[in-house]
Amino acid sequence: MKQLSFKGVLFNVSPQMRTPNMCCHLGYTVRNPTCCVSFPCPSDPTRPRALRCSGRACNPPVGNLATGRTPVTTTTCGQNSTELYCFYPEQNLLHHSSPGCGQPRCAKCNTNQPDNSHLPADMTDDFFANPISWWQSAQGVHREEIRLDFETEFYLTHVIAVFKSPRPAAMVLERSQDYGQTWRPYKYFSVNCTATFGLQDDLIEEGSMCTSRYSDAVPCTRGEVIYRALSPANKIEDPYSPEAQDLLKLTNLRLLLLKRQECPCHGSALVEKPQRFAHYAIYDLIVRGSCFCNGHAEECELANRTGVMENMVHGKCVCRHNTAGDHCEKCAPLYNDQPWKPGDGKTGCRCHNHAESCHFELSVWLASGKRTGGVCDSCQHNTEGHRCQRCKPGFYRDRGKPMSSPDDALPKLIASLTFQQNVLGCVLGTEALMAARRGCAASGSR
Template sequence: MSKYWFLIVFLVCCLATSALTIDIDGVGCSQQTCYARTGNLVIGRQLKTLSECGKDRGEKFCVLESCDNIECYKCNTKKASKAHPASHMIDSSLTQLDTWWQSSLGVTPETIQLDFEGHFYFTYLVMVFKNARPAAMVIERSDDFAQTWRKYAYYSNNCTAQFGMAEDDDVDSDGAVCTSRYSQIQPCSNGEVIFRSLLPTRGRFDPYGMEAQDRMKITNLRIKLLKSQRCIPCQAEINSMEYKLSKMDYFAVSNVIVGGTCFCNGHASECVPLSVESSDNQPPNKVHGKCVCQHNTDGDDCEQCLPLFNDAPWRPANGLTGEPNQCKQCECNGHADSCHFDSKLWDSTNYVTGGVCDSCKHHTTGTNCQLCESGYYRDSTKEFTAANACKRCRCDPTGTSNRPCDEASGICFCKKGVAEPLCDMCLPGYYGFGRNGCRECTCGEGIGCDANTGACPKTTRRNRKNNRDTSRNSKRRERQFRLSVGYDGCDCPEQQLGDIDLCQFDYVLRAKILSADDKGSQVVVNGNIKRVLATRGDAELTEGAIRLYPISWTEIGCTCPLLKMDHDYLIAGKWDSLTGRLLIDQRSVVIHWDRNVGREATEFFEKKCL
């Protein structure tokens, strides 16, 4: 077996072995560097040349058959048996022993070009020539789809004369050198040219580092055949064979192997067809160009992070250490579908986080979608990752000052004389709700007025007398807050426990009323919890100090239900989950506490609220 056949068998075995090994290693590479299958990149693709022997017409050529014999033949692209197309460089020479590509006579320079549909990693080239190898040739590469080209290597039997370079010494701007190793005229057939993109003397290197990428990542490979040469018969009169020798001025290549793999930056162990490729009729051993990315990466070459994984800069995996350099997920609290990397943020956090969430949803805002946007507030009863964690402020804009509401609690910021919680009406004792707030009534201390016009109500003699006795009763009013305020239609019926369903309330407790404060926009009743009978939902209560908010006092100017200082009451009402307040209104239960009330309430819960 010739040296050529040994070379082909060796390479095929190496490719098969490497493919099997890498597939096994690729399983579970989510926590380490991935390696995709290596193969012959020519398979399933086309080699392009400038010419073809016998294109559209017959063409005569001659071949040195033996030391003293030259035979001549005719090539013709219209006859399959006499055609020598570029595809014959791709078919396996182990099964197609007599196929080759051949250029037209006298075409110099000739080129053989391989174009890829994406980026690939090129590792080596093997060419086997049907006739004598070229006297001069160049291997070139492009990584921008043939927009620009760079040299890989020069080959010549006289580097100085052909390229002006000293053999194996001078290096051009692309890092290429010239060698005569594969440019000798012998052998006259089946001579090989071998090129490795990285020489074994390179030593240890990261195959996904920038230096390796600069040499190995390509989109196009081109071989420029610059000068042919002819083998001369051993014993022959050159003049008598001049005609036949002139028909030997061509290039002929029987096989081309381009070793490599899809380019995935160490983030994939498998590749599939790119969108520009047809998935039909593809050979099973074709090396495809679209990476099946791992490590939270994305793109045809895994050259970027997934949309929501840009909290750290993208990096290729490290082929030396095995570190996968996975992309890091941004913290967007479930309110964004993508984020982008911000180098300034990365530097300012000492390389901890650099992700900025894009287009925050669900009325959120901020670098991490961690805030409710203006006009919305945080619902403390829900996880912030919930889609409805931010609720629209309910404040009336007419009665609200500065901002829509507190982003954390939803509490409205009311103008002077305007009542909470919605800032949509005047406080008792104020009138004329508008953009300037409300004006204070002028009917005398403790006397209200018409909420729209400010008109004072008709007063009785007793009212006037009570007004004159203000100083005498001030201490009493301080302890029994606002209980002297009387409004038409404010009815405080006596409540009976037997008529009420206590199960409907958020809290039921026994409390002693201590004091009450007028905060201007709200009234706060201070008390002390002596016993918690029941709570529901998020209302968590324990014995001790408590604040109650009688909203009926501020919203409708009515002091029902009546609360007297230093008295114990059974109180049942609603819990405002937004503000954490215990509310009291006209629907609340407020009953003087005694043993019978306590017993009845306990029995009610035991029988009806299970």
């Protein structure tokens, strides 16, 4: 077993992790080792696909929710016209042994020139294929907003932002669960939590909403800001509980960059032309999570979008456990014998093959001692009852055939005749049969 560090996360690599979709030691199903945090492993890849959800909760693989989705930013360098900006080469900042930053370099940016553009999409491209692409804000901005909109609900596990510029002195990570109508904070980040946000630093008070852990200007480039939704402070035992959904479920993610800071190496060019260094820049925005399926699916498909990108996390669940809906949030038509709940869905209504759907009734559920609450809809084949378990008046059942048989007998007194009435399930009683002209007769005689 070999231990590595990637994007600020320690993990153990076993030989099995060399192939996609293997569980890492902390329980993530991954395509690369950036995913390891505490979260239930979605499924066991060694089990046959048909058995992974059998009799237990299952989850889709975790991936990068940002892949295939373009963030929206307030500004972009060179959006209105060509801008000149300056920066210190990465090797100077990462490997300098003196207080100086070395010689700066300057360049132009223009969103209409591919070789000189640094667009929002550059944050969410493949960071292995394009390790030196980045988004950059306009020059001189103090406040910047980066927003990632999803087409449906997803489950978030953690966020990693890798900065090209020094990390902000203050920023907020927020989520929306109603498609951007309202926002709530995940975490505040600041060099001084008390002065900036009036909150205690979580380095001092565990569980605080603010941290100074990722707000230092050093390293001046490739500094990371990391948020883990399932941190030790968030002690959630049931990943499908209302508390877990309130924390993990989202439709939009937003980063508010509130205060820039410069690299403390005090380069002379920074003093002479500070405005050319006054921007935010981000190499990568990684948003790990999965489609939201309530523990009832192990894969998802495209939802309300055109176009597809490799490794993109889709949002429409392929439901198992007899559940239905985009997020497996309800029972399938014939499986309403018990109240729907996440991570289960194994029961079904006993309609004896005489109904196509059923619904749940609380009164029936309570009357049965909370064992069964399903009521079959529109019983067919001349049956009736909560479970289509008895014949309508004027019909009888052939005890020699199962209750689920749609044509379990011939009518009484004429079983020896070649004539067979077009009646299913429960057959006509003698008097009603003699009065029948075609189809299913009503009960009684005419």
